[in-house]
Amino acid sequence: MFNFISEVNCKTLLIRLIMNKFQKEALKKRLLKLATLRGTGAPADLAMRFEVSERSIKRIVRELRESGIEIRYSKSTGSYVTDNYFE
Numbered sequence: 001m002f003n004f005i006s007e008v009n010c011k012t013l014l015i016r017l018i019m020n021k022f023q024k025e026a027l028k029k030r031l032l033k034l035a036t037l038r039g040t041g042a043p044a045d046l047a048m049r050f051e052v053s054e055r056s057i058k059r060i061v062r063e064l065r066e067s068g069i070e071i072r073y074s075k076s077t078g079s080y081v082t083d084n085y086f087e
Contacts, residue, residue, distance in 0.1 A: 027052070028060055035071055035080040042078060 027050055034040040047054040061080065064071050074081045 024060065027056075028064060031057075031060060031080065032064070032069070032071070032082065035082045038074075038077050038079045038081050040080040043073070046080075 030050070031040065031046070034046075040046045041049070043054050043057045047057045050057070061071055061073075069082065071080055071082050073079070
């Protein structure tokens with residue numbers, strides 16, 4: 001019985017990890033789209049919109065930067081921005 005429960009827990013954990021990877025990629029795409037439109041708002045607002053922590057937003061932005069995408073937070077627009085919108 002214990003082995004069965006352990007196996008089920010391992011499969012459940014694996015499914016959650018896979019779903020989280022897909023969810024993270026979807027969040028990256030949404031964040032980039034909003035940044036292009038200069039409509040992300042502050043990191044805290046974006047976190048609330050995406051239903052994740054503010055730390056997760058900052059981690060996603062860091063990962064985007066590490067992948068070569070130029071994304072910055074603009075204080076004047078109050079949003080993450082990409083391309084020619086840096087200030």
